[in-house]
Amino acid sequence: MKAAAFDYEKPADVAAAVKLLSGAQGMGKVIAGGQSLGPMLNLRLAQPQLLVDVRGIAEMCAVTETPEALTIGACVTHARIEDGKLPDATRGLLPAVAADIAYRAVRNRGTLGGSLAHADPAADWVNTLALLDAVAILQGPAGRRELKVTEFMHGPFATALAEDELLVAVRIARLSKAARWGYYKFCRKTGEFAEAIGAMLVDPERKVCRAVVGATTSVPHVVADARAIAERFMPDEALKAVEAAGLGDDPYERQMHFAALKRAAARMHGGGS
Amino acid sequence: MSTRTITLQVNGKTVTAAVEPRLHLADFLRDRQLLTGTHIGCEHGVCGACTLEIDGAPARSCITYAATCDGASVRTIEDFDADPVMAELRAAFSAEHALQCGYCTPGMLATARDIVLRLPQADEARIRKELSGNLCRCTGYVGIVRAIKRVLAARKEKTHAA
Numbered sequence A: 001m002k003a004a005a006f007d008y009e010k011p012a013d014v015a016a017a018v019k020l021l022s023g024a025q026g027m028g029k030v031i032a033g034g035q036s037l038g039p040m041l042n043l044r045l046a047q048p049q050l051l052v053d054v055r056g057i058a059e060m061c062a063v064t065e066t067p068e069a070l071t072i073g074a075c076v077t078h079a080r081i082e083d084g085k086l087p088d089a090t091r092g093l094l095p096a097v098a099a100d101i102a103y104r105a106v107r108n109r110g111t112l113g114g115s116l117a118h119a120d121p122a123a124d125w126v127n128t129l130a131l132l133d134a135v136a137i138l139q140g141p142a143g144r145r146e147l148k149v150t151e152f153m154h155g156p157f158a159t160a161l162a163e164d165e166l167l168v169a170v171r172i173a174r175l176s177k178a179a180r181w182g183y184y185k186f187c188r189k190t191g192e193f194a195e196a197i198g199a200m201l202v203d204p205e206r207k208v209c210r211a212v213v214g215a216t217t218s219v220p221h222v223v224a225d226a227r228a229i230a231e232r233f234m235p236d237e238a239l240k241a242v243e244a245a246g247l248g249d250d251p252y253e254r255q256m257h258f259a260a261l262k263r264a265a266a267r268m269h270g271g272g273s
Numbered sequence B: 001m002s003t004r005t006i007t008l009q010v011n012g013k014t015v016t017a018a019v020e021p022r023l024h025l026a027d028f029l030r031d032r033q034l035l036t037g038t039h040i041g042c043e044h045g046v047c048g049a050c051t052l053e054i055d056g057a058p059a060r061s062c063i064t065y066a067a068t069c070d071g072a073s074v075r076t077i078e079d080f081d082a083d084p085v086m087a088e089l090r091a092a093f094s095a096e097h098a099l100q101c102g103y104c105t106p107g108m109l110a111t112a113r114d115i116v117l118r119l120p121q122a123d124e125a126r127i128r129k130e131l132s133g134n135l136c137r138c139t140g141y142v143g144i145v146r147a148i149k150r151v152l153a154a155r156k157e158k159t160h161a162a
Helices: A012-023 A035-042 A080-081 A093-099 A114-119 A125-133 A235-244 A251-268 B024-032 B086-096 B103-120 B122-134 B142-161
Strands: A006-008 A026-031 A049-052 A064-065 A069-074 A135-140 A141-150 A154-157 A168-174 A178-187 A196-203 A208-214 A221-223 B003-012 B013-019 B052-053 B057-060 B073-075
Touching: A012 A026, A012 A049, A012 A135, A012 A168, A012 B122, A064 A125, A064 A135, A080 A114, A093 A125, A093 A178, A114 A125, A114 A168, A125 A178, A125 A196, A125 A208, A154 B122, A178 A251, A196 A251, A196 B073, A208 A251, A208 B024, A235 A251, B052 B103, B057 B103, B086 B103, B086 B142, B103 B122, B122 B142
Parallel strands: A006 A049, A026 A049, B003 B073
Antiparallel strands: A064 A069, A069 A168, A135 A141, A135 A168, A178 A196, A196 A208, A208 A221, B003 B013, B052 B057, B052 B073
């Protein structure tokens, strides 16, 4: 199908983009890579009156680092992350996750911020950034605000973004050298959205031990103290985490998420899949 | 709704056109530039038939709007006649029966060329993973995978010989 008619603007900075969104009075939509919004427009699931293309905003394509953190502009593509073009603040987690998102033709255009703002529960960045306890940086007419990614996403395809607010960047705390991670996803076909995601991170120097039950029916389920799953995989504790993730009663769903956690743990400890 | 005037490179030529923002790149190329080598399959980014090169990297032209390509450089299958990698791929696709109806072939070739150039060490598993975004309903993929393997092997041999 063809998209319904819309107007198109490509502002040069964040302030101009926010102004355009304010003027659209709720009928504006931000587009970056367009790899999720494009299909939705073509299928007429989305019918905005105005598309605001943010790829021309230099700040949103920038990557900056401090000793403590890496800030990634919302318009940084999956391919740029996959190809190791960013400083490695996550001991290889971001490139490894990026490499398995959809297909290269999609990764060349799709962006980190676009994926997070789209808030598909099965998307890799939604779950990875929750694992990393990343911070979303938003800008609206009243200025900037910061939110934990876990507070940014409210539900499936629902976020804290106001109609005239823009996701500008994501900040990730730098992992220590002792940090280890494991990530596993089940997809019915290579490159498709995941049926289940299991992810964990142990960073003793920063006193972080987190796990994520991902690709749920809503927000990622974060286990903030995951010692009983991540340091040593205890099946009963993993089952509790899966139960708490609100997946419903389907035993197949539960088993898949349990297995994803188990395999993520095995990968983290250097075992096979 | 208003039109936008865009200027972009299409197969090395500068093109200026007024477009409706909702017009996707594949339709722009096929209907306005009469470059019908770009095929449209699913029209929502799943099948890969419309894959072409934007600024040197493969992309889906059905979910890329022409208006967003102002200043970009687009290469369609028509522009690869003289491309050495594509010449090797064409010969290998013929030799290995890597197409039947040909509908997916322009997109397959765009992806195949990216694999050859970006991943010269790719083994069969990697080739299959990289091809997973391009659907073919005729061949069962075996011939396509073989064709890419053949080109990779030939190029490796050439590097060794040189």
